[in-house]
Amino acid sequence: MKIVVREESGKKINIVLPTGMVLNRLTAWFACKAIRKHSDLKITRKQALRFIKELRRCKRRHRGWKLVEVESSDGDYVEIKL
Amino acid sequence: METLGKRIANLRREKELKQDDLAQMLDVSPQAVSKWENDQTCPDISLVPELAKILGVTVDELLSGKEALMEPAVKMVPVGERKDIKDMMLRIIVDSSDGDKVRVNLPLGLVQVALEMGMSMPQVSGNDALKNIDLNQVLEMVRHGAVGNLVEVESSDGDIVQIFVE
Numbered sequence: 001m002k003i004v005v006r007e008e009s010g011k012k013i014n015i016v017l018p019t020g021m022v023l024n025r026l027t028a029w030f031a032c033k034a035i036r037k038h039s040d041l042k043i044t045r046k047q048a049l050r051f052i053k054e055l056r057r058c059k060r061r062h063r064g065w066k067l068v069e070v071e072s073s074d075g076d077y078v079e080i081k082l
Numbered sequence: 083m084e085t086l087g088k089r090i091a092n093l094r095r096e097k098e099l100k101q102d103d104l105a106q107m108l109d110v111s112p113q114a115v116s117k118w119e120n121d122q123t124c125p126d127i128s129l130v131p132e133l134a135k136i137l138g139v140t141v142d143e144l145l146s147g148k149e150a151l152m153e154p155a156v157k158m159v160p161v162g163e164r165k166d167i168k169d170m171m172l173r174i175i176v177d178s179s180d181g182d183k184v185r186v187n188l189p190l191g192l193v194q195v196a197l198e199m200g201m202s203m204p205q206v207s208g209n210d211a212l213k214n215i216d217l218n219q220v221l222e223m224v225r226h227g228a229v230g231n232l233v234e235v236e237s238s239d240g241d242i243v244q245i246f247v248e
Contacts, residue, residue: 058189073181
């Protein structure tokens, strides 16, 4: 996973994280807890795991997949690539 | 290759306008129009949208000389040519009125799993303009072969949201 943050001033931050570290059983468990706490969506650990599995499959299937790209009106830019 | 000046001159003649008429409409001198048409100078960037409007073309057509592609927004793909839904991508494009741009690319396989988990559009996109859009219906349309710009919403505060499937 690669997170790119570019400020209008020219400052650039690149964060590269191994996919295995971001998408695993432990993060699925944390995500599940966080979703249950902060939204009315009741997902089970099994469902969260399935979602993580699907994310990993999508990453393999769509090479260089850009999940989110945000450009603010004041020139800041954020990109998340899986 | 046709230059911008030649394009302006040709389009002006097609509209049966004189250089003086065009100059008057754009509030510039006739000499300025003459210089554009002879490729000695280019029109000011702030005049280009108005110039394109007067000449009856889009800014893109005026600058590039290519006619805008008139592709239909939504296409129906025949059964034999349809891709596996898991290979398709759902693009959510949000252009807010204050100039923010958001692009979210979600593989349809992932959207399918998210919907089975009970997620709905606001939880996927977080944008109010898409609150009432039923993603299940979008998926159903894709299953029946529809691709392209399936949804386009313009909210009252000027945000434009598009859902594009490819």
